[in-house]
Amino acid sequence: MAKLYGVGVGPGDKELITVKAIEVLKKADIIAIPESNNEKGSTAYEIVKPYIKENIETLTLTFPMIKDEKEKESIREKNALLIKQKIDEGKSVCFITLGDPMLYSTFIYLLQNLKQYNIEVETIPGITSFSAMASLLNMPLTIQKEKLTIVCSFDEYVKQLVKLSDTIVFMKVSSYREKLYDLIIENNLLNSFILVSNVGKENQIVSLNPEDLKNSDFSYFTTAIIKK
Incomplete structure (x- = not known):
């Protein structure tokens, strides 16, 4: 049919x-x-x-x-x-x-x-990149009453969401990676950052260093998570 x-x-x-x-x-x-x-x-x-x-x-x-x-x-x-x-x-x-x-x-x-x-x-339905990331790193996205936010672009409203959320997923990071870096520095979230590019592929990259947002040109298939 x-x-x-x-x-x-x-x-x-x-x-x-x-x-x-x-x-x-x-x-x-x-x-x-x-x-x-x-x-x-x-x-x-x-x-x-x-x-x-x-x-x-x-x-x-x-x-x-x-x-x-x-x-x-x-x-x-x-x-x-x-x-x-x-x-x-x-x-x-x-x-x-x-x-x-x-x-x-x-x-x-x-x-x-x-x-x-x-x-x-x-x-x-299919498995998302951030679900795969969480499993890859054995990192729960949320526990009990924690709040999860998912975004794929960057603006002033996102800055407020970061302050209100326990876990923030940033999809398609390559288009705004420098702005994300500035936000991490401004909010002292250096130790809360995880990034995976091309998750599940042979060319997968895992980074826990926000400095890589400045120095690396990640692919379109890049997701970052800030876990407070």
Whole structure:
């Protein structure tokens, strides 16, 4: 039956994908692959390759990292229509995404644009980068009444959240790493910092030193945690 699946494939380790996700991927007619740039390839697709049919049809959807909001929305609408076209052909489509589809994912924009067409959608949750980080370091994210905050950008409001939270997760750190460093210094949080880049991959980097935020050019797949 024609259906859209939003499939979370985990943080990067090919073994950190759920059984449910694998079952859905095996049955899919089409794998929809989000990319930020036509030349960069897809980490999510590399993760699912062992679990999909040989010679399965793929649909590459480009979501470029641009600042123009109108242009971004236009691209999202076009990508949603490409998905709709495949669904209308009676095919099941798996849109794969790193982490969880319901957390800072391009899949959310597809859902918003496809809602008007009453397409059947099923979302398969995935393991997030910060969950993988916490397990990697045997570090609880929260205990009892502690408060957890998750952000993926930086502004003045984030500075207030840091003061109010016990644990703060900073996703996509590479775009604001210098501002994060300044915040850590200003709030005397040098001993509360953990960073992992490319968690679960062969090129994984773990740092407990905030100075690395100034000196290193981390990849897009970099998450930091401040644990007070």
